[in-house]
Amino acid sequence: MEDMAKIAFGFYTLIILSGSLLAVGAKSLVRAMVGLIATLLGVAGMYMLLNAQFLALMQILIYVGAVCVLIFFAIMLTRADSGGEEAESAPLRQNLLALTAVLSVGGILGWLVMTRPLVTTGVPVEVAIEKLGLGLLGPYGLAFELISVVLLVSMAGAVLLAWERRNGK
Amino acid sequence: MSAIPAELLHIIIGLVAVAASVGLIGLVMVWVERKVAGHIQRRPGPFEVGPSGVLQPLCDALKLVGKQLFMPTGADPILFWLAPVLAFLPVLLLFLPLPVGDGLQALDVNLGLLLILAFSGLAVLSVLLAGWASNNKYGLLGAARAVAQSVAYEIPLLLSVLAVAFVAGSLDLAQVVKGQGTWPWNWNIMTQPLAFLIYFVSALGETNRAPFDLPEAESELTAGFHTEYSGMGFGLFFLAEYANMVVVCSVATALFLGGWQGPVLPGPVWFVLKVSALMLLMVFARWTYPRVRFDQLLVINWKWLLPLAVANLLLTAFFVKLTQLS
Numbered sequence: 121m122e123d124m125a126k127i128a129f130g131f132y133t134l135i136i137l138s139g140s141l142l143a144v145g146a147k148s149l150v151r152a153m154v155g156l157i158a159t160l161l162g163v164a165g166m167y168m169l170l171n172a173q174f175l176a177l178m179q180i181l182i183y184v185g186a187v188c189v190l191i192f193f194a195i196m197l198t199r200a201d202s203g204g205e206e207a208e209s210a211p212l213r214q215n216l217l218a219l220t221a222v223l224s225v226g227g228i229l230g231w232l233v234m235t236r237p238l239v240t241t242g243v244p245v246e247v248a249i250e251k252l253g254l255g256l257l258g259p260y261g262l263a264f265e266l267i268s269v270v271l272l273v274s275m276a277g278a279v280l281l282a283w284e285r286r287n288g289k
Numbered sequence: 290m291s292a293i294p295a296e297l298l299h300i301i302i303g304l305v306a307v308a309a310s311v312g313l314i315g316l317v318m319v320w321v322e323r324k325v326a327g328h329i330q331r332r333p334g335p336f337e338v339g340p341s342g343v344l345q346p347l348c349d350a351l352k353l354v355g356k357q358l359f360m361p362t363g364a365d366p367i368l369f370w371l372a373p374v375l376a377f378l379p380v381l382l383l384f385l386p387l388p389v390g391d392g393l394q395a396l397d398v399n400l401g402l403l404l405i406l407a408f409s410g411l412a413v414l415s416v417l418l419a420g421w422a423s424n425n426k427y428g429l430l431g432a433a434r435a436v437a438q439s440v441a442y443e444i445p446l447l448l449s450v451l452a453v454a455f456v457a458g459s460l461d462l463a464q465v466v467k468g469q470g471t472w473p474w475n476w477n478i479m480t481q482p483l484a485f486l487i488y489f490v491s492a493l494g495e496t497n498r499a500p501f502d503l504p505e506a507e508s509e510l511t512a513g514f515h516t517e518y519s520g521m522g523f524g525l526f527f528l529a530e531y532a533n534m535v536v537v538c539s540v541a542t543a544l545f546l547g548g549w550q551g552p553v554l555p556g557p558v559w560f561v562l563k564v565s566a567l568m569l570l571m572v573f574a575r576w577t578y579p580r581v582r583f584d585q586l587l588v589i590n591w592k593w594l595l596p597l598a599v600a601n602l603l604l605t606a607f608f609v610k611l612t613q614l615s
Contacts, residue, residue: 150421177404177407180407180408180411181406181407181410184414185407185409185410185411186410188414189414190440192417193436193437
């Protein structure tokens with residue numbers, strides 16, 4: 121089973137990496153979104169490997185099923201075609217800077233992972249949903265509520281922006 | 290031979306059974322739908338091929354397989370062919386956690402309900418990609434309608450399912466079925482009639498069935514998102530629609546109608562009977578009601594289904610807490 125887990129890990133990593141490359145590099149916005157979806161599905165697979173099935177399914181339900189669909193809606197409303205103003209490839213300097221940014225984060229994470237000792241090698245245990253729910257409303261209640269405030273602010277902000285535009289007309 | 294783990298074997302057998310039954314159900318449903326449509330409109334429906342025309346869908350399927358696959362110029366080739374595959378593949382997964390009988394389940398997971406809800410969201414994505422990649426204005430309009438519709442109808446659907454999950458205390462479909470009794474008055478539909486109604490209406494909206502079939506409204510949009518698909522490209526969308534209907538009806542059966550529980554007859558028979566009855570109801574609804582206008586569609590959802598579903602959920606939570614206290 122351990123070999124299967126390793127194969128699955130490699131497979132999901134490949135999906136995540138190629139999906140995110142497509143999301144960043146694709147000319148067409150819709151193709152970029154498909155790359156994003158692939159990445160999110162790969163992350164869901166990683167959650168599955170960690171035995172966090174609830175989290176994996178929520179990832180698919182919310183990010184793939186709702187957020188990406190809304191992003192698609194926005195793409196369709198703006199009619200962004202591949203001949204738009206940001207369609208031509210970026211200058212070399214910008215590409216180099218982007219590469220440095222990626223490598224610095226990846227390098228720090230990789231260095232940390234390689235040098236620190238392993239905390240655990242055990243097989244992850246599945247946490248029941250009841251436990252998750254009680255945890256979110258008990259010891260982690262404040263963080264949970266704060267996240268909901270962030271969501272509320274972004275929603276109210278979107279409404280406010282649309283409102284001002286409408287009144288200014 | 291012991292190299293293959295038993296669970297893997299279980300899932301593979303389940304997948305093969307599901308794939309075979311999806312094809313068969315598709316054929317039967319096409320025939321049933323055309324017959325029902327015919328009789329409702331006072332015409333015989335298909336009757337030439339085989340007794341009462343039962344072999345007609347088989348001929349149609351063979352014709353579809355044999356047809357040439359076209360792609361319009363200016364279409365996005367990868368996304369264009371990805372869309373029908375993406376429409377059909379997740380459907381096979383949706384069948385796995387359905388409890389057909391006592392212990393008769395391809396994949397025994399304790400989050401089965403969530404699995405179905407999560408992967409059914411991919412269906413919308415395939416509709417979007419199909420509509421966008423076709424490079425066709427009707428396709429794009431169909432896709433735009435599909436987004437607004439499915440995003441809206443998913444919310445009351447989830448809320449009504451959640452109300453049942455509150456009562457049953459589990460997201461495992463097998464557990465939900467076990468929590469209900471043999472007789473109709475022991476089923477969840479008696480305690481959650483409103484949730485059942487909301488679920489059924491939203492399910493019609495989610496599966497793009499008439500009267501909510503606006504993404505493919507043929508009188509306005511030619512064929513909506515699948516205008517440009519020929520042969521099996523269209524065939525896969527078609528098959529996925531019927532398979533989605535079966536999944537939606539099976540979930541409704543398991544959640545509200547006691548699943549495989551019933552007197553005298555064995556479990557799987559009851560399950561198939563209840564699912565067939567719900568499917569027939571969906572077919573009747575399609576040929577009885579005219580298609581709603583798009584603003585009406587959204588008004589039904591946001592002004593009626595959603596507030597009712599929220600009220601139902603709050604009441605359910607209240608009563609569940611009350612019974613726990615006493």
